Amino acid sequence: MFWHFGGADPAAFEGLDPEVLATRGIPAKLPMNHSPLYAPLQDPTIELGVRALLGAARAWLADGE
Structure with missing residues (x-):
């Protein structure tokens, strides 16, 4: 699994x-x-x-209950 998390500095988007x-x-x-x-x-x-990731793992692990 590959997740994309936004981690760019908001300053890079200033003025756009x-x-x-x-x-x-x-x-x-x-x-x-x-x-x-x-x-x-x-x-x-x-x-x-x-x-x-913890929220996704918790939901996936609790699915079997």
Whole structure:
């Protein structure tokens, strides 16, 4: 399983038109996975990611009850 968690610095999106983001997606200047420049914000990305994974695991494990 591969989950995508938003971890980009909101400052990278300052001044960008939300309509353009909705139709064209993430700006090309923003480093993606496997880029040596990729560095998501640690806080809150890690905490939110762990919470989401724990919630999914809890729902999956409780499914057998």
